[in-house]
Each structure stands twice: as structure tokens, then as C-alpha cells.
Amino acid sequence: MKVIGIDVGGTKIYGGLVEGENKILRTKRGFTPAGFEEGVDFLSSLIKDLIEGEEIAGIGVGVAGFINFAQGIVISSPNLPGWSDVPLKRILEEKTGLPIFMDNDVNCATLAELKIGVGIGKKDLVAIFPGTGIGGGIVIDGRLIHGASFCGAEIGHIPIDPDGGPRCGCGRSGCLETLCSGPAIIRSTKRPLNSVDEVHLAAEEGEEWAIAALKRAARYLSQGIAIMVNALNPEMVVLGGGVIEALPKMVDLVRREVWSMALPQALKGLKIEVAKMHGEAGFMGAALLAREKIMGVS
Ligand SMILES: [Zn+2]
Structure with missing residues (x-):
């Protein structure tokens, strides 16, 4: 079976034609155009390019935002202005004549880690992706949780310091992502840095300020993880996203901190692992979603 998976983010749209669970036949990407109509036009042409004479069973679409x-x-969607209350599934089904399946982009990435990534065989898993913001995905008993109003697993908005913390894009203050996302780490250094890579390089050279920023971010991230570990008792926590890729040292710091914070009983057998999939996790997960729905697996 061949399906298409598409990852719609605030800056990029990335799609792939996938055969079976994980064979990528071709990919296509571009910058996300401003506006919903323009976005739909872009998606239609991307789908057309990916199909190119192939027999497709369906299309999975992961979109950054709250998705019914x-x-x-x-x-x-905070990252996609104009994409509010839009029936994307119906619109794309009318345009393509193919069944469309949708979820949140981070849920798709989590599904990819669960089915073909580092979490193969796991039933209870929490995935956290610190990058520009912090995305989260939760799998309980093999199924992604969505919550009562489609905003389950918003781990980035766990209130860590609601009274004195920085203002968050969600309207609250002191959310986890205001303390250990990429921009938060840069802000904490009080230096005019362009990326967290510079924090990594400086920390490697023994610069105190960079080591302090790394430790501070790791401590906050660990707090968020320990909260999830105590609440859900997962078998595995998967860490991915731009911050983890740029700051690999973070992972060991987090392992140590989480082991000092969470309930000992909840830590039994817990694994904290780095995500296996990278930029392709979103569209691969969207493709898996479509495949499973078509096969009636989930
Ligand atoms: Zn928030």
C-alpha cells in the first residue's frame, strides 16, 4: 500500500510518498505560504507532485495546532495565521478524491517514533520535542491521547513558574517552553546569540555562562519530564527536536535530573531515549496514521 504523509508546520510543509510502513519513495517540501487559501493551493500541488502516476490509498496530514x-x-494554530476553524479534510478530499486523515503534527511525530522509531514495541510512551516551542505526544496502551477538547499532551505549557516566569505565546506565564525551548535558552544567556548551537560550542569550550544555561534548561526540562513520569508512569520518554539535536549533552543531564526528581517506583524500567527520526518524523507519522486508518488498525 502506498500513502502520502504531509507535515504542515509554521515555516515548512514537508510531504512524502511512502510505501508500506517506512519506505520513502519520494519527498517534496517548500515554505508554508501565508494564508489558508494559499496553503491549500500549495498542498494540492504538493500532493499532485507526490502522486505522479502512482496508485495512492490515502493521505495523512499532520498540522501544527489544535486539530479536531x-x-x-x-x-x-498559533503558527499558521488564518488556519482557524477550517475543514481541511473535506477541502482536500474534494480536491484530491482521496481519503484524508488528520492529526496534530507532534502526535504524528510521536506515532512515527512509536511505530518505526526508537519506541517500537512500547505501549506507554511520552515524547517531548523542544525546539522553537515544546511539542509533546502521549501514548497510553498503544494509542495517542487527544484529550477532551483536542489539546492533550500540551507538555510545553505545563506551568513551571506561573507567577514570575516569562510570558508564553499561549497567553499564560512561566510555561515549560518559556524556560527551555531554543529561544528561552538563548534568552537565559543574556547574549546576542543566533542559535543554540552557539551555546553547545561555548559549553564544549568550558564557558561558564554556556554550561550554566545548559544546566538550567536541563533542570526545567527534567521538571516537566518528572511531572509526566509521575502522572503517567511511561516505559519510555523520547526526546527530540532542534534543542536536543543541537545540545546532545542535555540528554545525560536530563537523565540524571529526572532520576533525582521523579518517584522511584515510576522510574523502574524507565528509559529516556533520543528520537530516531529527524525532520521526516512528521510526514512519516502522518503516512502511518493514514495507513493504519485505511487498514482499520486504529
Ligand atoms: Zn504556554
Whole structure:
């Protein structure tokens, strides 16, 4: 079976034609155009390019934002202005004549880690992706959780310091992502840095300020992880995203901190692992979603 998976993010749209669970036949990507109509036009042409004479069973689409996955509606998206209350599934089904399946982009990436990534065989898993913000995905008993109003697993908005913490894009203050996302780490250094890579390089050279920023971010991230570990008792925590890729030292720091914070009983057998998939996790997960729905697995 061949399906298409598409990852719609605030800056990029990345799609792939996938055969079976994980064979990528071709990919296509581009910058996310401004506006919903323009976005749909871009998606239609990307789908056309990916199909190119192939027999496709369906299309999975992961979108950054709050998604009513059951009805295929983008409820709202902080990163995609104009994409609010839009019936993307119906629109794309009319344009392509193919069944469309939708979920949140991070849920798709989590599904990819669960099925073909580092979490193969796991039933209870929490995935956290610190990057520009912090995305999260939760799998309980083999299934992604979506919550009562489609905003389950918003781990980045766990209130760590609601009274004195920095203002968050969500309207609250002191959320986890205001303390250990990429921009938060850069801000904490009080230096005019362009990326967290510079923190990594400086820390490697023994610069105190960089080591302090790394430790501070790792401590906050560990707090968020320990909260999830105590609440859900997962078998595995998967860490991915731009911050983890740029700051690999973070992972060992986090392992140590989480082991000092979470309930000892919840830590029994717990693994904290780095995500295996990288930029392709979103569209691969969207493709898996489509495949599973078509096969009636989930
Ligand atoms: Zn927030």
C-alpha cells in the first residue's frame, strides 16, 4: 500500500510518498505560504507532485495546532495565521478524491517514533520535542491521547513558574517552553546569540555562562519530564527536536535530573531515549496514521 504523509508546520510543509510502513519513495517540501487559501493551493500541488502516476490509498496530514482529528478540522494554530476553524479534510478530499486523515503534527511525530522509531514495541510512551516551542505526544496502551477538547499532551505549557516566569505565546506565564525551548535558552544567556548551537560550542569550550544555561534548561526540562513520569508512569520518554539535536549533552543531564526528581517506583524500567527520526518524523507519522486508518488498525 502506498500513502502520502504531509507535515504542515509554521515555516515548512514537508510531504512524502511512502510505501508500506517506512519506505520513502519520494519527498517534496517548500515554505508554508501565508494564508489558508494559499496553503491549500500549495498542498494540492504538493500532493499532485507526490502522486505522479502512482496508485495512492490515502493521505495523512499532520498540522501544527489544535486539530479536531475526528472531523478533520483545524481548530486553531498559533503558527499558521488564518488556519482557524477550517475543514481541511473535506477541502482536500474534494480536491484530491482521496481519503484524508488528520492529526496534530507532534502526535504524528510521536506515532512515527512509536511505530518505526526508537519506541517500537512500547505501549506507554511520552515524547517531548523542544525546539522553537515544546511539542509533546502521549501514548497510553498503544494509542495517542487527544484529550477532551483536542489539546492533550500540551507538555510545553505545563506551568513551571506561573507567577514570575516569562510570558508564553499561549497567553499564560512561566510555561515549560518559556524556560527551555531554543529561544528561552538563548534568552537565559543574556547574549546576542543566533542559535543554540552557539551555546553547545561555548559549553564544549568550558564557558561558564554556556554550561550554566545548559544546566538550567536541563533542570526545567527534567521538571516537566518528572511531572509526566509521575502522572503517567511511561516505559519510555523520547526526546527530540532542534534543542536536543543541537545540545546532545542535555540528554545525560536530563537523565540524571529526572532520576533525582521523579518517584522511584515510576522510574523502574524507565528509559529516556533520543528520537530516531529527524525532520521526516512528521510526514512519516502522518503516512502511518493514514495507513493504519485505511487498514482499520486504529
Ligand atoms: Zn504556554
